[in-house]
Amino acid sequence: MRTLPGLLIAALGVAIWLFSVPFPQLENGYPGPALFPRAIATGMVLAATWMIVRPEQRPIRKSAQRGTWYRPVVAIMLVLAFIPAYGLAGPAVAVGIIVSSIAILLHVRILIALSTGIITAGVVHLVFVLLLGVV
């Protein structure tokens, strides 16, 4: 069960090492900005090796892994839609749209989902824009 995560972590470690190759060195050959990323990469490869050679004693329950994969992906895409929505309508309306969309994704009734989005947009505008002035 830990082989695949182990391989992915090892691959990430190798990638970090390779990406840090162009970083400059200090005078007299002392390590510079590459030192810390390379130490992390080494740690990742070692931890990954340990995960691969020492399999987990308690396997993860299959039931805990069952779920619907498409919905988390759609949720992430809806949140990323903040960027164009913000450009078109400002932060409060953009947040309202996201809240309504996520509510619909989670099977909340459309009328309630839209009302929640409108109320959230109102609260965001009042608190973040008018009262605190942080956005």
Add this chain to the structure above:
Amino acid sequence: MISWEGLAALVVGGLYGAVFGAIPGLTATLSVALFIPLAFFLDPIVALPAIIAISSVAIYAGDVGSAVARIPGTPASAAYAEELHDVCRANGPLYGLGISALGSAAGGVVGTIILIVGATALAEVATHFSSFEYFWVAVLGLTAGVFAARKAPVKGLVALLLGLLFSTIGVDPTLGYPRFHYGNTTLLGGLDYVVAMIGLFGFSEVLEYCFRPGHAIVTTIAQPSKSFFHAPLRLIRHSWSVVVRSSVVGTLVGFLPGAGADVGAWVATSYKRVSGASREQIVLAGASSNNAAVASAWIPALSLGLPGDTVTAMVLAVFLMKGIVPGPLLFENDIGLVMSLYATFLVANLVLLPCFGFLTARLAALAVGIPTRLLLSVITGVCVIGSFAMRNNPADVIIMAAMGGVAFILRRGGFPLAQVVLGMVLGPILEQHFMVSAIKSSWDLTSFTDRPITMVLAAATIITIVFGIQNRRR
């Protein structure tokens, strides 16, 4: 010792801190920063109590998001966000936030007592801390963090390395070389760990529910005052040694300039996890240590004129603006002001924290009464606006969403999330102080252990490793 205007400032400041701290993305530091322009026009006996109330209550209020939706409001509250959320899930938000608020109050009182008794002596110790000692403090915190993942320290190590990796994005803290930014200006400035925290803890909860609809968020229970006051007070009475030890750790780490409440809370909670404490005791340890650190950050500020954290840096600006000169002479020339600060800390911790804590806990209990699917939709909106509000940068929303995705995958693999934040908080401290120390000593690595305090810290790190391995075998 405290004027009526000062008391009024305490109450208004506490309310302001409660609102700010409870909203994800708005930190205690930001709340004080927004208050500073107003503070310049106020008398110090009004401005300083308000700042103390804002910072003390906002640090506690950072736990409200953790309680309701696993979104810690501050890096310090991320140290025990998972445990607090679990406690709230099992026993209701009033009980969880009761432990947090009353633990914060107890820690704040201990921190204030240490501030009163040992300000000058501790400030003297702080002057002996150089980059070598700071390096070892970071190593100690990271070591404790690895073994804090008791069920799977290797997974804890991987999560920690991932956090350290995230901390390397942007300009290198010592030499100024840009790393892993791929031409993106937001990445060049580094990942903001509050934005990362919102994604890691808050948005990942939404993704988890999208993946597996049906798992409940939190529950509500009856008898609010009994849940908020009686049961947590009983816990504090039984676990008083946890409060004292964690408060002392919070104070000792908090008074070091640059370390502050965040590192203090992580060190205190990591040790409680290593020793196999209950979830309630871990919350108690974290809450008491971070509020103890709020008080102790004033030690170098009052005694030496050195800021302990960003809040006290702003306080020093107010001092200078008002013609007050911090340092040893402050205790001789303006003892009245010093006494009023001490009294303000005690009132803020003994009165304000329980009152505003109860108020915010009641509001949190109302929030969790909302149907889960609707609550999660609103939480998504809060995650988005909270991450955007940090720097008014839409790219932070992308970072938040990406962190949510990373956390979702990590959770599927059984990797802990708290260690990712720990790596992000301690990574820059570790790297900067290692590089500075190495360059200072011409890369003579033996100089890392040839000073008395570094020897003690290195020994504590080794003891932590041995204790952690033994504890795991048991």
